[in-house]
Amino acid sequence: MKPIERISVTDMTVQNLKELIISGNIKIGDKLPTEMEICSALNISRSTVREAIRVLQAMGFVEMKRGKGAFVAKVTEDDPTHIIKWFVEHEVQVTDFMEVRMGIEPLGVKLAIQRATPKQISELEEIHANFEKAMEGQDVVALLTNDEAFHKHIIKATQNNLLISINQQILDVFAEYRSKSFTIKEISKNALEPHRKVLDAIKRRDIDAGVEEMAKHINGSIEDMLDMAKKMSVHNKTLYKQLYPQLSKTLSSLVK
Template identity: 30%
Template sequence: MSVPDGSLPPARFSAQNRSRALQADIMELILDRDLKAGDALPTEAELTQALGIGRNTLREALKVLQALGVVEIRHGFGMFVAPANFDALADGLTFRGRLSLRHEGNEALQLVDVRQALEAGLIGEAMDLSTPEHLAEIEGTVQRMEALADSGEGFTEVDQTFHFQLFEPLGNELLLNLMSVFWKVYRKIHLELGEDPLISLVETAAVHRGIFEAVKAGDKDLASERLRRHFDGIRAQLTKLRDAP
């Protein structure tokens, strides 16, 4: 039986649906039993009986869930609910972003949009919780950035520290994990595009100084606007790629 190009035969499609349903069943079992990160899962024998499936089918589903960061399989010890791990998300988004650069760059541009919205949208709340001591730490990071720029050295790690410090007062672990994911993705896309020859290290450091000064002054609108403008360079590069004939 022929099928349209790019589509799956009915049997294959059905098998994929069953596999996804089984993965969902395992996740529901974890939730129903109120397991938390680090807790042991039931044994293979218990899972096969509870789910009404064979051992090989179970193992295939567990491999997928391990890749997704839901379960952790420790050979010789058993299976456990995995701790928070965003590596799979970072890898997937990085691939999609870099792949889009070979075409029109739409997904890469969307990823930059999300990071921009995340930082510019939450900076006001973070500012409300900032203390003079925390602001002093951020200023120290800016000063390190400026010193490195003056000596002609790159400061990628210091740059990352600066952005993380801005939002530390929120105490939101999920936000910091997502920022870490988007930082990794953004950095890969940035390296793929190449450094913008129109922006020097000193200018980049000055942009961060401007963001900090707005935060220190308590001007939420200005801080948000300067964070949005911080992404203008890579946005222009991606837009040019998208609009190229």
């Protein structure tokens, strides 16, 4: 299916660019090759390059400067402690994001079940299959792209242009949140079964089950982050005192 092929090419492009960044051949602050240079080197389209840059930006490796291009922002993976700190420092944005997701995504599932074409459901099945493969290989980039594709494809199936537009704005603004959360193995692993249940409800055209499973999925992702912060804090008393109580209050207030 074309959507899956596009994701695969994007994944490979991200991996290539990421390897270039962490290789040590370029430094923080250096400018990446231009879109056209990357297109020529990898024999890919400009849209694929832009998607790959967007993923790298979400992962924190790249910073975009208006009118100048993409620049290297970091050259190493995030330490788990730094990820938790990021969630605390951005608690307002995280709260906003999860609250909006709770409003939009269950509605998206409801409309998708009512309106999705057989082709769209088949494409969603393939996206989920790719997510499973990424999970087996612990490929963070593929997990990130396929998770976003799964949720995005559901909203697309609603055939509601305003909802699709709003969802895209949310994805753009909170891309870093998704990338941070998926670097934590337990959180990405716990997304697999909820995705399967949501997909199953869509295939059966069961609106009640679909809405319920999506709500559980969102709440589960909040609880996973809270649980991970607690486990990490137990082994780091400073982190516990400084970060966990605040993160706990923020995330617990979101769980229904």
